[in-house]
Amino acid sequence: MLGSVETRSVSPVFVGRAAELGLLDEVLAGAAAGDPQALLIGGEAGVGKTRLVEEFAVAARRRGAVVALGGCVEIGADGLPFAPFSTALRALRRELPGQLAAAAAGQEEELARLLPEIGTAAAREAARHDEDGMARLFELTARLLERVTAEHTVVLALEDLHWADASTRHLLSYLFRTLRTGRLVVLATYRSDDIHRRHPLRPLLAELDRLRTVRRLELARFNREEVCRQVAGILAQEPDPDQVDAIFERSDGNAFFVEELAVAAHEGCRTGLTDSLRDLLLVRVEGLPETAQQVARIVAEGGSTVEYRLLAAVARLAEDDLIEALRAAVNASILTPAPGGDGYRFRHSLVREAVSDDLLPGERSRLNRRYAEALETDPTLVPADQHATRLASYWYHAHDAAKALPAVLDAAVEARHRHAYAEQLRLLERAMELWDAAPEAVRRTLRPVDYAEVYPTCGGPETTALRHLDLLAEAAVAGRLCGERERALKITKRALRQLDEEDDPLRAAWFWIQRSRLVQRLARGDGWKEIATAQDLVRGLPPSEVHAEVLATVAHWSMLHQPGPEALTAAERAVEYARMVGADDIEANARLTLGGLMIDAGQIEAGLAHMHEVRDEVVARGLPAVVGRSHVNLPSALEGIGRSEEAVRVLHEGLRLTGRMGLRDAEGWVWGNLAESLISLGRWDEAAEAAVNAQRRGQTAAPYGSGANSLAFLALARGRVPEAARHLAESRASYGPHDPMPQHDLPIACLTIQVAVAEGRLADARAELARTLESGFPPGTQRYAWPLLLEAATAEADARALPTARDGREGALESIFEAVKRLTTNAPVWLAHERWVRAELHRAEFHGAGSRSAPDTWSEVVTAFEPLDRPYDLARVRYRLAESLLTDGGEADERDRATELLRLVHAAARHLGARPLADAATALARRARLPLTPATEPESAPADPAEALGLTSRERDVLRLVAAGHTNRRIAEELFISPKTASVHVSNILAKLGVSGRGEAAAVAHRLGLFPAESVTPGPAG
Structure with missing residues (x-):
């Protein structure tokens, strides 16, 4: 309305900042090249951060970039959840509507938590909230930005980070840590002088300082020459040197104070120079007409921006009088139209703060009440996604508990719907503060069905009034979901202390389950x-949702820690109870647990059918948390019984679904399981990439530890023992000692034995074996137990001839024999392992003379492994068979068979990169004077042209897609790797082929006939 009014005090000349603009230009160029950029701009209030961003935005738009600005919104002492991101995404939607809609396709309801216009409120409110909810929203936001910026350079500028709510800070941190592709600049500004020791932004700044991908820019004050140029621009004439000296001394080079002092000096007859800079900020406000001063005070208390219609409702002035007052304030450069032209804000927040601080206590309360009353009368006065939070803030600062309590609870519900759990927790704590101050009559009108999502879990009719315990329950969940676990733990303690005086076992059991999760997460x-306490509380009670959740938790915990008949019974009852009370999510999770326990108990096909059925159902229903878990547990079960190829198929589908749904931690688990299955199948280069992705994508320790285990195994198998030891240490540190589980401890124990043996520490390997066997192997852990026993038995057999290894050998062998007797062999892969372990034990006992029965023994082992599609295991047992055939020289036919076996072993080991095994095969062949290649075939000439070119199996896969014309991004999608990794592979291929471009590489591939024509699917050029 008043956007055309000129504000004379704004300097028309942009002064200094050449180095800073140069850095911003460099950042923009990096983003335009496809490398996302992150920049933090700090500086004291008034130093010129906003002006620098504005100048950069103009320059970026000239270069074709889309600029989306968003600012953190302050209302009193409160911030709006995700406010800067919502504003920036709204601007991005105006600039690139089609591209943003395409990027959000399929995830509109989740992304509507940030940008309500693209989804429906009903869908947001109906969504369940789980551990991954906030991370899922963050991941989907990152994917949205990556897709939008695939073709367009975008500058996402977020101002006033010192006012940011916790959810905004968490999302910004997530983007800075995870964005890897796209033409994107994420830029954020903050007031450095406001960041005191306990300011909530300080930990984020410390975290970001450790990221090499984030740059920091601290704006300094102007020097005297720059102040002189600024004053000249404001006054439109060369200033008097004495005047410049005075302004420079008073302002100390702060750009905003320079501006205020220059105007004050120019209008000295009216205002003069004041003794206090705070007074200086108020001088021009006090020079306004009384009505304009009144409007300024109203705007100061309304928040960082006040909509025009809301301002009109609160000011209660005739429209002509309001417009004249606004014109006066804008013309004096006190207020300015807000971006978008829908309201007004102070031109500088320092002036707003000075005006707000100058309000009397009663005046502040009265203004907040008028704001609240106006919003209650007409909710459309503010954007819909801000209404609840702003109304709650206004009533709270009006000191009206009767009105504030329900408004704060409404705002907490809205924060929950947006996955803004930190703000939900803060609002719930404010509600608890207001609880006793609010009249009993008001509290009786509050219904739990309206405010407490966990209330149905705790039981009770919907007509019951909201209780203080309901607030504690909501706050405990919010604290757990936003990472404030210490606060959540204290809240559960407070609730259980309150429940000591009540006979409410279901509620108590529910809070004990919350405590168990918090205790585990806090290590x-x-x-x-805590789980056992909950189980005791519900024992004997009729079926309920709480009862089903307790039983499901018992079953899941037991599956991970102490699998057995009791765990199976608990899972069956959990499924039954959940089905009876209609708790679908609990039932789905319990059925997954039940399927896994059935497999452990030997009911393999029935258990797998159960897990497949659950997986299909939750995918069809779109339950994110259970979709993630089903694509982790089912392939893990398949791998556990040796069906690695099936597991890989499920895992690839899991990557697609978890990536699309933004289930980052579940995706990390899937990558970790994929690495394990690919190792079994002999696809080691892919396995290494999958293991690294598990460590990058996972949000918790377990995926990182799983990836480290796979990398340690590969390093050992390839002869890199120090590297294996490093990965083993990483794995051990990831899991920690607080929550031991067989699925974590046994693989670590196996690797510990292998590393100790590789380093010549047989005594340490035996000690680790003894420690592990003392704990025993719970049912269902044979997938981890057999490899461990195998490595221990192999170590004893290899050390058989060493005199130093005699002490302790008998005890070690006896303990392995006893463990073998107790382990199950209910799958072909574990039956094969049992034969292998027994063969190694035989080798350990009868090394050398007296072992002529060994070829038959090893032949049985080879026969057991041949149909299993485990090339490394098969190569190892073939080597042992060849070795046994050559004992004492071997007969002619045995030597021929050994020759063929060693050729197969050597070829497999070279393909896998298993140098120790390849060297062993070469050494054995040399000792026995056997040729590793037929006489007609030169040993140095590989049959595969790709091998002759020095290409690894992974580089061959990449070259196939390059030959098909695919881009790096498409190659990454096809092979489940990052675009950057694909780029590195392409560069390596070009170097090995001696060509300068992708077209030449494709020509070489076609000329050598590396890929049959039918296997090449044309893709986009690039």
């Missing part, structure tokens, strides 16, 4: 004591 134990 203070395994959570069983």
